[in-house]
Amino acid sequence: MAEFYRFPHWALTTLVMAAALCIVFQTRAISYSIRRLPTGWVRRVENGMECAILGMLFLFAALLAQVQYGLFCGFLAPSAYGLVRQAVFLLTAVLGTTAAVGMELIWPFFAVGGAAVLLPLTETVTGPAYPVFFLMSMAFFLLRSVHICVLRRRELYTQLSSVSVKEAIDTLHTGLLFFRRSGELLLCNRSMEELARQMTGQPVQDGRLFQRLLECGPLCGGCAREVLGGQQVFRLPDSSVWSFSAHELPMGRQTMLLLTADDVTEHWDAVTFLARQNQALEQRGQELRSTIAHLQAICEAEEIARSKARVHDLLGQRISLLLRALRDDRQMDESLLLDFARSLPTALREDRTPSPAHRLEMLRETFQGMEVSVEFQGALPEDGAVADSFAEIAVECVTNAVRHGYATRIQFHFFQNDCWRMTVTDNGIPPAGPIREGGGIGGMRRRVRQLGGRMELYTVPRFRIELSVPKEAVEK
Template identity: 35%
Template sequence: MSELLASGAFFRIALMGLAALALLFEVFLSLELGLQRERPGLRAARFAEFFIGFYLLGAFALLLTVHCRGYAGTEAVAPLAPWRWLAAVPLIFLGAVSRRPADLSGAFFAAASLPCFDRARFFAPLFVLGLLFFALRAAWRDARERRERRRSVTRASIKEALDRLPDGILFSDPAGRPVLANRQMLLLAETLTARPLRDGEAFWQALNGGALREGVERIALADALLFRAGGQSWEFSRRLLDVKGRAFSAIFAACVTETDRLTRELQKLHEELAARAEALREAGAALAAVKREQELARLQGRIHDMAGHRIYLMQQYLQRGGENLRDLGRFLPLISGLIDDLRADVTAPAARLLADLQRSFGFVGVELTVEGRLPRDERQAAALIKILREASTNAVKHAGAARVAARLERNARGLVMRVVNDGTAYDAAAPLRENQGLAGMRRLAAEAGGTLEIATSPRFTVTVKLPPEENEA
C-alpha cells in the first residue's frame, strides 16, 4: 500500500481510469447476462459477476481515497477495510469452489489485495495486475456472451428471423388469437383486408369469402387461395396443428408473383396453340376434301379418257360393219381389254400405251400415225399419249375423221406435239366450248409442266408444248 501512497498523481489517476474501465466492462457483462434467458449455470455466473463488480467498486474507492489523501499513510484507507474484506472473500470462495483457471486467477488477485497484505511489498504490483486482469476478463466475456446470444435460439431471435422472411407466417390458438405472426403477414392482412390482424380465424374467413380491399383479385385453387394485389401474387394455405391435444392453426403466405406470371403466359400460349391447332384441323379437313375432289376428278378423267374412248370405239366398230359379228376375234379385245387399259394407264410403258392406242383405232378403221420420237421421260410421254388419245377420240366422234396425225418436234424451248385430222372443218362462227375432254387435256399438259393450245382454222389443231427433258436441258 505504501507504494501506491508514494506514487505520483498521474500514476494514481491512470490506475483510477483502469479501475473505472474494468468496472464499466463488468457492468456491460452483467447487462448482457441479464438479457439472456435462463440456462444452466447462468444464475451462478450472474452472482459471481455481481461480487466482481462489487470488488472493482471497492478498488476504485480505494484508489480515489489514496489519490485524495496522498501521503496521509495507511490510516487513510483504514475505513475501507470492511468493504475490501466483504468484496474479496466471496471471490476467493467462488474460485476455490469452481476451480476454473479464470476463477482461480480472480481469487488469487482478490486474496492478494486483502487489507492484511497492505504492508507487503507485493501488494501494489499484484493490485495493479488484478485490475488489468479483471478489465480484460470482463471485456473478453462480454464479447463472448454477445456472440453466443446472437447464435443462440431465443424467442426474440425466432421473431427476428421470421420477420426477415419474404413469406408470411401466422400461428393462432384454438380461440383464434395470434400466437406468432411475422411482419410480412401483418402487412398482407392490411393490404388484402384493410384491417389489422387481430383474429387468425376471422382473417382466414375473410380470405375465403369475406370482403377484401378494392382491387384485390381472389382465385380459389385446389388446396390454396391465390390473391393478386399491387402487381404481386400471393398463395395462402392453412394447416391445423395438434399441440398437446389443442388444435392450433398455421397460415402460410408465399409470394408466387413470378410463378403466377409464367403460368398466365403459358395459359395464354396454350390457348393460342389450341386455336392454331383448331385452325390446322379445319385446314387439314378442307385440304383432305380438296384432295378427295381432286382424286375423284382425276379418276373421273381417267374413266372418261379410257372407258369413254373404248366405248366409243366399240360403238363405231359395230356401226361400221360389226353387226353380223363375223369378225368376233377383233371385237372381243375391245371389250375384254377395258379393265386392262385402266390398269395399264398407270403402270405400262409409254411405247406400249401408244401401240395399244393405234391398234384400238385400227379396229374401227381409223388410221393414227405418230411422227417423231416420244420423250424419254415417262411422265411426259404418258401425258402426250393421253392427250393424243383424247384428241383422236374427239376428232373421230365430232368430226368423223378417218385419219389422225400427230407430229413431235424438238426445239430450243422443248418439245412440241401437234395433232390434226381429216375430219369435217370446225364452224368458226360457233363458240368453242371446253367440255370435260378439253379441260382434261389442259390439266394433263399442266401436270407435265407444259401448255395446251387449240386452233380451229384452217383445220382443228391441238398443240402441246412441254419443257425440255432434264438430259436435254
C-alpha cells in the first residue's frame, strides 16, 4: 500500500467513496440473495461467499483509511491486517470454489481471482503496479455487485420466492389472513390490512381477536352487517360489500387458520336490484289484479254514465220544447204530447249497449291508465254479430294476457279475405307447458264455434291466438 501515498488527497477520498459504494451494493446483493427461497447447500454456500466478499470490501476500505491516516499524521505506515486479509481470502477461495463446483459454473472463480489482490504476497510481488491491480479489483467487485443486484431482483419478482409470493398475494383483490390457533399472525396481505383498518380502525394484531370481532364485535362508523343469501356480509362506507370465510389448513401436526375476504359488491347490487324489481312487479301485479277485478264495475259505471247522459239528452230536448211553448203562451198539441210520451221508452232503449268499436276504444283507454298498451290494426267485420263477438273476445284476451302473462303490450290485427279474421299477440311470458283451457278460453272457443268459425292457439315463437269466421257461414 506504500504506492498509494503518492496519490493526491482527492484521489484517495474518491477511492474511499468508491469502496463505500461497493460495500452498499454488495450489502444489497446479499439482502436479495438471502431473501430467495433456499433450495439446498449450494445456495447457502453461494450466500456465504457473498458475505465473505463483503468482508473483503471492508478490508479494502480499511487499507485506504490507513493510508489517509498516515498522510494526515505525516508518516509512512506499513500495510496492516495481514492475517485477517489472508483469512478472508482463504474463506472466499474455499466458498467460491465450492460454489463453482456445486453450480457447475465458472464465474465464482473470478471472485476468487479478485480477492487475491487482498493478499500481502500480491502486494509484495506486484510492487509499484499494485495500485493498478487494487483499482481493477475494486471496479470488478463494484460491477459484480450491481449485476448481482439486478439479477437477484429480477429473480425475486419473476420466480417463486418469499418476496414474489408476498408480492403476488398483495396484488390480490381478495383479502387473506393466515394465523395460528393462538392468534399469532403468519401472513396478512394488503387487501386484508385495508379492510381491517376500515372496519376496526387499527391493523390486525391478533387473528383470533379479529375473527371474534367480525362475528359480534363493534364496527367503525359507516360499516354495517348485512345478510346476503343467508350469510353475513359487511357493507363498508365506500358502498363495497365483503364476505368473510374461515378455513382450517392442516400443516403437519399443526393446524393453521385462513381467513378470506371476498368482494361480493356486484352480487349484492344484483340481489338488491332484483328485490326492488320484485317489489315493483308485486305492486304492479296488485294494481293489475285490482283493476281486472273491478273491470266489470268500471264497465258498468261507464254504461251508467252513458245512460245518464242519454236520458239527460232525450229529456232535455223534450223539456226544452215544452218550456218554449209555455214561454210563448201556446197550448201544446195533445197529439204531440202523446207522441213524446210514447217515443220516450223507445228512444231510451236505443243504443243501450256500446258498439263493438266503442267497446274496443273503452278497452284501450281503460288499460292505458295501467301502462298496458292495447293496439288495433285493421277494421272490425261489417257483420254486427261477428264484430260484437270479436269485441267480446278482445276483452277476454286482454284480461288473460295481463292476468296470466303479465303482458304490457297486446296487439290485435283485423283483416278479411274469404273469412273474417282476428290475430292476437302479446309480449307476455309464454306458457311454461300445455295450455289448460278454462272458462275464459273455453268461452271464446264456444262463441267462435257458434258463428261457424274456429280458434287456434300457438305458444311459439310467442303466444298467439288466431280466429277465423267464414263469411258463408254467417250469411247462411
